[in-house]
Amino acid sequence: MTEAGRGADFLQLTPASAPARGLISWLAGAIRTAIIDGRLAAGTALPATRALAGDLGLSRGVIVEAYQRLADEGLVSARPGTGTRVSVLAPRDVRPVTDRERAGGWNGLPQPWRARAELDLSPGVPDLSGFPRAAWLRAERAVLEQASTADLGYGDPRGCGHLRAELTGWLARTRGLRTEPDDIIIVTGVAQALALLAQRLAAHEPADRATGHGPADRATGHGPADRATGYGPVRRAVTEVGVEDPGSRGSRDELAYWGLRPVPVPVDEHGLQVDALVRTGVRAVSLTPAHQFPTGVVLAPQRRRELLDWAAATDALIIEDDYDAEYRYDRAPVPALQASAPGYVAYAGSTSKTLAPGMRLGWLIPPPRLHAELVEAKRASDLGSPALPQLVLAQLIATGELEQHIRTVRKRQRSRRDALLGALAEQLPQACVQGIAAGLHLLITFPELAGRIEDTELAERILRAGVLVHPLSWHRQRPGVPGIILGYAVHTPDQLRAAVRRIALVMQQTSPAGR
């Protein structure tokens, strides 16, 4: 093994060319290129994060995140005691991860991995081959026949009234929500809902936006500080947000981009540990109570009560990410949290799992006290979402075709899940399988391998066998038992059985007994 030079000059990094933002991308990109070029050979050790941070005058967090990205892509791997090294398996012919794949970080995966997989069991994407193209086109025709010219003009930043009216009924029927059309803000998905909420929470000086321009302001010299004088307690900005650990990496990144530091809160078999949340002292939390990502657990009734009590007692905000509420197989749907405490819960959902992520169509129902500011933020972000897809979705709800589509998909998903469960029971009886009652993925953990092998290593071995799974640690901030996440939305029962056979083979070679 060769050693890379210490510090910044191991890649002739020129910090002067670094962008003002996107330092992580910049650094990861430089190292990635060097690996792909062959300048950094397999086995080469990267500089210690602390040393490189010092040389580049960067926070160590930047280095750690850049290394983590490369690890996620399979280009480097970190092992205790030996530091971070270029993977032996690092493919020489992969192209750099583009922003396209980076966007997939939301629920997706790095391209170099995907390119090497025969069977891609990444979670987070529905079976897009089932997108209801004919129904969509029918609805679009109806919309284009009926739409008024006002429907095509500069619209309401909250979204089309027709869609908000249809959603009111839809969310009542499917999620137990009692809302009015005026409560709903149409957004481009849960990601935008999180962005708007984070912008709102992280705003440091409530008054500066309102007073930052105009000659009057300059003339008087009055500034944001004025506001403190007339208002009693000025609401301070929120700087941290509790997030589930394990939890969605994409959500965490989204909240962090807009200035909220994600504070990990452990999840167990009853869901988010509310006592741990309370101890963090945060004033906002983002969670997936109906079907926790990635563990699949449901927030237990007792925890729900504790969570709502906490919010009421501390005037906190609960962000309810209801990302795949529509798929449940063995139990009645859990009503949304928002239904119990609309004053403390911002509810977010989308069509990304029922129709397709490419629709970029979702909804946010914030507590009334935040509504006006979030509408303003939505307006300032994009003036409102595109009209035609909103009207088409409204039409699909009104005609019952969305419901029909989900029913069909749910049936197909259940048979796929059953095939996967059957194969796991047969081939991997030792695995601990979680999150099977709902959703489009399940989680397998291997407690007996804890401390013996990283699940990234496990996932890499499984990938060598042609099957792509997410290691649980990709979605975790703190260490825990090794696990892998299997998405079963896209594959047929036969394909899923084949995938499990290969995974079982890898595990036989990996298990403590088999070593």
Add this chain to the structure above:
Amino acid sequence: MTEAGRGADFLQLTPASAPARGLISWLAGAIRTAIIDGRLAAGTALPATRALAGDLGLSRGVIVEAYQRLADEGLVSARPGTGTRVSVLAPRDVRPVTDRERAGGWNGLPQPWRARAELDLSPGVPDLSGFPRAAWLRAERAVLEQASTADLGYGDPRGCGHLRAELTGWLARTRGLRTEPDDIIIVTGVAQALALLAQRLAAHEPADRATGHGPADRATGHGPADRATGYGPVRRAVTEVGVEDPGSRGSRDELAYWGLRPVPVPVDEHGLQVDALVRTGVRAVSLTPAHQFPTGVVLAPQRRRELLDWAAATDALIIEDDYDAEYRYDRAPVPALQASAPGYVAYAGSTSKTLAPGMRLGWLIPPPRLHAELVEAKRASDLGSPALPQLVLAQLIATGELEQHIRTVRKRQRSRRDALLGALAEQLPQACVQGIAAGLHLLITFPELAGRIEDTELAERILRAGVLVHPLSWHRQRPGVPGIILGYAVHTPDQLRAAVRRIALVMQQTSPAGR
């Protein structure tokens, strides 16, 4: 006339209930409700802005802006010497201006005015009755037949590659741009382009986002300040942006929301006064060089050179808002600025004027040095724009149907413009008509009325005659000659002639001679 109480208690305002943001909306809303309720009678004087600001502990800028909003809605009017008073004409039965109409502030108008107009000549909206519904549906069918499942998944935050490829050719043919598909970021319109650019420019601490989370960061205690040590000159945040005066009010508001103070730069018959821009000391400017809004002038060749020299000498950013480049009647298209200086110009355009604002579909071509950060900002805002409309637009470009549509519309627009010009020459020979060579609106100024009457008053008199026009001062930060803006996209030649007859009648009663 009754006098309102002085200061805050004239409306029993309870500042404790004010939101953290949206103070202007909150205050305007409270006063609006009181006017509509009848609690504030016609003719009532509102408190002086300085007094109210003091009582509420708010910046005077908030009060000024709130009053301005109400003035824009026709609910109050300000006259020299008498302060701001509830309009005699304030309609008692109007409903409050909703966010929907507020969004129309982009290029639209307040609803209470619109509701009272028989002939609405607001600028900024194309003839939506001409939206190519059949062609759109045909293209959508083709897209749904051909789209891959990847097209429906989490996409590239820069937008669909297929559309970016088609736009490269389209923008070369129509605007003289030489771009590669990878240079383009698909956005939801010029508003989002401005939002992303403003976010980027106003970012105070480049490193904080990258280092703000993760245990490593907390462990080392390293913060944003680290960055200064390794980088030589750290790029400082931009806090001000030059904007045209008169210029688009919507753009100004958009930039201000995201933290850039809009600094007015005068516009004359050669376009933006670059020497005045230079004197402001700003490091960024937003302008409409091909067809200035609202004056319609083209940035003169000498000014173009000066502007580009300024940008190169000061490393400044030029934001080129090419909002209605497709409509020109009497001259060859002016090539986009971006073509001359791609390193300094961020070019933004959209389909809002060629297809419909409700499409929310546009493009941003930033300087290469800003590209990665803006893609990241787009990703963090919404993960990318919806896929299907992008693919439909690509199809409409590829089949030539977009071009055909624009050609048809341009012909219709020209005949409408000609009818309007003919009627103006006949009925209002004294008017100074500007901006006739291109676009969907023109500007009439009345230099002889300067100092005699506000154009808001003029517009209100014209509205009483059933015709809605924008007063020029709605789009101006500093005083100037009275003027009115006539949008001619939506009406037939006969309707336009009827509108001019009514305007002429009002002007006869208003002109110095007729008084």
